[in-house]
Structure formats: structure tokens, C-alpha cells
Amino acid sequence: MSRHFDAIIIGGGQAGPSLAGRLTQAGQTVALIERKHLGGTCVNTGCKPTKTMVASAYAAHLARTGTRYGVEIGGPVTVDMKAVKARKDKVTLESRKGLDDWVGGMKGCTLFRGHARFISPHEVDVGGETLSADRIFLNVGGRANIPDMPGIGDISYLTNVSTMELDVLPRHLVVVGGSYIGLEFAQMFRRFGSQVTIVEKGPRLVGREDEGVSDAIRGILENEGIGLRLKAECISFAQHADGVAVNVDCDDGDRMVVGSHVLLAIGRTPNTDDLGLEVAGVATDKRGYVVVDDQLRTSVPHIWAMGDCNGKGAFTHTAYNDFEIVAANLLDNNPRKVSDRLSAYALYIDPPLGRCGMSEAEARSSGRSILVGTRPMSQVGRAVEKGETQGFMKIVADADTKEILGAAILGTTGDEVVHGILDLMYAKAPYTVLQRAVHIHPTVSELLPTVIAEMKPV
Numbered sequence: 001m002s003r004h005f006d007a008i009i010i011g012g013g014q015a016g017p018s019l020a021g022r023l024t025q026a027g028q029t030v031a032l033i034e035r036k037h038l039g040g041t042c043v044n045t046g047c048k049p050t051k052t053m054v055a056s057a058y059a060a061h062l063a064r065t066g067t068r069y070g071v072e073i074g075g076p077v078t079v080d081m082k083a084v085k086a087r088k089d090k091v092t093l094e095s096r097k098g099l100d101d102w103v104g105g106m107k108g109c110t111l112f113r114g115h116a117r118f119i120s121p122h123e124v125d126v127g128g129e130t131l132s133a134d135r136i137f138l139n140v141g142g143r144a145n146i147p148d149m150p151g152i153g154d155i156s157y158l159t160n161v162s163t164m165e166l167d168v169l170p171r172h173l174v175v176v177g178g179s180y181i182g183l184e185f186a187q188m189f190r191r192f193g194s195q196v197t198i199v200e201k202g203p204r205l206v207g208r209e210d211e212g213v214s215d216a217i218r219g220i221l222e223n224e225g226i227g228l229r230l231k232a233e234c235i236s237f238a239q240h241a242d243g244v245a246v247n248v249d250c251d252d253g254d255r256m257v258v259g260s261h262v263l264l265a266i267g268r269t270p271n272t273d274d275l276g277l278e279v280a281g282v283a284t285d286k287r288g289y290v291v292v293d294d295q296l297r298t299s300v301p302h303i304w305a306m307g308d309c310n311g312k313g314a315f316t317h318t319a320y321n322d323f324e325i326v327a328a329n330l331l332d333n334n335p336r337k338v339s340d341r342l343s344a345y346a347l348y349i350d351p352p353l354g355r356c357g358m359s360e361a362e363a364r365s366s367g368r369s370i371l372v373g374t375r376p377m378s379q380v381g382r383a384v385e386k387g388e389t390q391g392f393m394k395i396v397a398d399a400d401t402k403e404i405l406g407a408a409i410l411g412t413t414g415d416e417v418v419h420g421i422l423d424l425m426y427a428k429a430p431y432t433v434l435q436r437a438v439h440i441h442p443t444v445s446e447l448l449p450t451v452i453a454e455m456k457p458v
């Protein structure tokens with residue numbers, strides 16, 4: 001005997017609970033199944049705890065560099081990792097509790113705690129109980145990718161999950177992977193007081209970004225004393241008297257880095273291998289992502305997939321937007337689609353990188369005639385006043401249509417400033433609109449019209 005619902009939602013990440021809210025408001029019965037914590041990666045082991053810890057790291061950095069502002073601390077600055085963790089736990093747990101309370105009080109929604117697995121196209125097993133539904137929504141997210149690297153089985157290593165439990169300072173943290181996750185942790189722990197080395201197999205950091213962005217980020221991290229080992233193409237691990245030996249096959253430097261701790265930040269794997277998708281007939285691609293159409297339907301008409309598990313986005317805002325698209329189509333007769341979404345994200349090192357649309361390299365390879373405007377943050381008054389002049393702004397536009405194609409704002413408040421450009425792109429307005437807008441002084445955004453006015457053909 002199975003319990004029947006109008007809808008089953010597997011995974012309580014960034015899309016599932018909101019969809020449960022909309023469906024129950026519409027009078028439907030919903031089973032929401034979560035095997036760990038509501039809020040998923042972002043709330044528990046991703047965005048929220050990392051950004052809370054980044055704030056502690058920023059405070060330590062400001063304290064250490066206080067004399068630049070005329071502020072004397074009067075002694076060495078030390079970081080209490082137990083207190084850092086306690087602050088992070090408080091912020092995270094309050095957020096999770098908010099979700100638990102909301103879902104707990106949601107009339108028409110039954111929360112099942114356990115691992116869900118398909119036993120037929122309309123039925124799911126959770127802890128020995130069979131649930132069935134007319135429609136099923138997947139929001140199962142992803143986990144740290146742990147490839148079978150030589151020696152990995154002989155050492156203990158950290159991921160984004162276990163790093164959240166650290167309440168001691170690693171003496172020397174070796175971060176494998178020089179991209180979004182790796183760089184945030186690398187700078188954070190350096191500021192907490194660890195020695196940090198980043199080991200990246202590619203020739204530069206954040207290889208998806210323009211070379212100028214990678215170079216500037218490299219400078220920012222090296223200025224803080226972070227060691228970099230690029231082109232580490234054949235990494236292997238071994239136990240060592242002082243911790244873990246990471247063998248790197250680089251062009252320069254020693255062949256081995258010995259750390260007290262190793263953090264693996266080399267991408268994510270979708271949680272689709274233990275769902276019984278084959279029983280339901282749901283197709284995945286060769287990397288395990290659920291194949292979906294522009295409105296997030298899978299290969300099975302009554303099953304949808306939202307968030308990281310569909311490979312269409314890898315961010316909280318894209319997972320939430322997936323919920324909006326599904327809800328609009330099913331409940332509002334509004335045919336919203338994924339292809340209406342523009343790429344936008346931030347990298348939360350300090351100063352942050354705010355990005356939207358195409359990189360310059362992508363714009364160049366699109367075959368358009370393009371205009372590019374740049375400005376170093378050292379020529380932005382607000383950045384100078386704050387004493388935070390690292391980085392630069394770049395805007396790329398189409399010379400013929402006057403559309404803005406993309407932007408990279410690496411600098412203080414870059415994660416916020418980029419939205420002025422992103423919204424203009426959504427409005428499909430020509431860059432002249434932003435060029436003539438009068439912005440508030442003194443802000444970083446007030447220089448956007450100047451960057452546009454100074455754009456040149458490349």
C-alpha cells in the first residue's frame with residue numbers, strides 16, 4: 001500500500017521547499033523528502049556558512065591592516081577558531097530553523113526524513129515506506145567531486161562539508177582546485193592564520209574567466225602570502241610525518257607540498273547515482289546530470305528536475321529560479337524558461353568578483369564587433385577612500401546593437417555593483433541608457449557610465 005500525494009519533491013534544497021509552498025497554496029498535497037537538512041548545500045555547507053566565515057576573515061584582515069587607517073590594535077591579531085565556528089553555526093542554524101519552522105507549519109505538506117529512491121515511475125521508497133504521486137520533482141543537488149586520484153585512499157582529506165566542522169587552525173592547508181570553492185577557502189584560512197598553498201591543474205586560477213581576471217586574482221592572493229602551484233597535472237597523495245604529502249608535477253618549484261590538511265575543491269557531482277532514476281526511466285547525461293528541457297521537464301513527462309542536479313546552473317539563485325520557472329508553468333500559465341536567464345554570479349574572495357553575461361573571450365569568439373571598457377579600482381574614488389584599490393572593472397558591449405554583453409567587476413562591492421549592469425541587460429536596453437544615468441557619489445557604481453563612455457573597439 002502506498003500513500004498517495006499530488007506531488008512528491010525529492011530534496012529540500014533551494015527549490016524544493018519554495019515549490020512545496022506554491023503547490024500547497026494551490027490546494028495540492030505534497031510529500032517533501034529530505035535525507036539530511038532542509039536548506040541543502042547552500043544553507044548548511046555552502047553559501048551561508050562560507051560567507052559568514054569570509055566575514056570573520058575580513059574582520060581579521062582589517063584588524064591586521066588597521067595601521068593603514070590609523071587604527072592601532074596594540075598587539076598581535078589572533079583568531080579564535082572556536083568562536084569563528086560558533087558564529088558560523090549560529091547563522092546557519094537560525095537559517096535552517098527558519099526553514100524547518102516554515103515547512104513544519106505548511107498545511108498540506110508532509111515532510112519525510114530519509115533517502116528517497118524510485119521503485120516505479122510514480123512511486124518512491126523512503127525508509128521502507130512507499131509514496132506515490134501524480135507529479136515528481138527532483139531537487140537533489142550535488143556533492144564534492146572526489147575522483148580516484150593516486151593515494152587518495154591513504155590520506156584523510158577535507159571537503160566543503162568537513163571544513164565546516166574545523167574548530168582548530170590548520171597549520172598548513174593545501175587547497176586542491178583553484179576555482180570558486182577553493183579560492184574562497186584559501187583566502188579565508190590564510191586570513192585566519194594558516195599557511196595556505198593552492199594546487200591547480202590548469203595553467204591559471206579560475207580558468208573560465210578572462211586571463212586578466214585570473215592574473216589580478218593571482219596577484220591579490222599572492223599579496224597575502226598564499227602559495228600557488230599551477231599546471232599540477234599529475235597530483236598524488238601520501239601520508240607524511242608532518243601530515244599529508246601532495247605530489248605535484250609542475251613546471252616550477254618543488255615536486256612536493258606537505259600540508260597539515262588537504263581540502264579538495266575540484267568540482268561537484270550531482271546526487272543522481274543513488275535515486276533509482278533508471279527505474280523511472282529518467283535520462284541523465286554522461287556526467288550524471290538529469291537531462292531537462294527549457295522548462296525543466298525530464299525525459300519522463302510527469303517528472304521535473306530543478307537546481308544543481310540538472311546541470312543548467314550551479315548556484316543558489318539558479319536553483320531558486322528553476323523553482324520559479326516550474327511554478328510559473330504549472331500554476332500561473334506563464335511559460336517562463338531557463339533560456340531567458342542570464343549568467344550571473346560572484347566569487348567571494350576579498351575583493352569580490354561580480355560577473356554577468358559573457359567574458360571578453362566569449363564575446364570575441366561570438367564573432368561580434370565588440371567594444372571593451374576597463375578601469376582599475378585605483379581610479380575609483382570610493383575604493384581609494386576605503387583603502388581597497390585592488391582589481392578592475394570591465395564592460396563588454398556589442399558595437400552594432402549597443403547591447404551590453406557582459407561585465408566583470410573585480411573590486412570592493414563588485415558583487416553588488418554588477419547588478420546595475422545585469423538589470424540593464426535584462427531590460428535589453430542599449431548601453432547609452434547606463435552611460436547617461438546619474439549615479440550617486442561616492443560609489444563604485446558612479447564610474448560605470450565613465451567605463452562605458454571610454455569603451456573602445458578591440
Ligand SMILES: Cc1cc2nc3c(=O)[nH]c(=O)nc-3n(C[C@H](O)[C@H](O)[C@H](O)COP(=O)(O)OP(=O)(O)OC[C@H]3O[C@@H](n4cnc5c(N)ncnc54)[C@H](O)[C@@H]3O)c2cc1C
Nearest residue numbers: 011013014035040041042046116140141307308314315316
Ligand atoms: C562551499 C560552497 C559555497 C557556495 N557558495 C555559493 C554562493 O556564494 N552563491 C551561490 O549562488 N551558490 C553557492 N554555492 C552553490 C550552492 O550551494 C548550490 O548551487 C545550491 O545549494 C544548489 O541548490 P540545490 O537546491 O540544487 O541543491 P542542494 O542545496 O544541494 O540541496 C539538495 C538537497 O537534496 C537532498 N537529497 C539529495 N538526494 C536525496 C535523496 N535521494 N533523498 C532525499 N534527499 C536527498 C540533500 O540532502 C540536499 O539537502 C556554494 C557551494 C559550495 C559547496
Ligand SMILES: NC(=O)c1ccc[n+]([C@@H]2O[C@H](COP(=O)([O-])OP(=O)(O)OC[C@H]3O[C@@H](n4cnc5c(N)ncnc54)[C@H](O)[C@@H]3O)[C@@H](O)[C@H]2O)c1
Nearest residue numbers: 177178179180181182200201202265266267314346347348
Ligand atoms: N560564490 C559562488 O557562487 C560559489 C562558491 C562556491 C561554489 N560555487 C559553485 O560550486 C561549483 C563548484 O566549485 P568548484 O570550485 O569546486 O569547482 P569548479 O568546477 O568551478 O572548479 C574546479 C577547479 O579544480 C580544478 N581541478 C579539477 N581537477 C583537478 C585535479 N585533479 N587537481 C587539481 N585541480 C583540479 C579545475 O581545473 C578547476 O579550476 C562552482 O561551479 C559554482 O557553481 C559557487
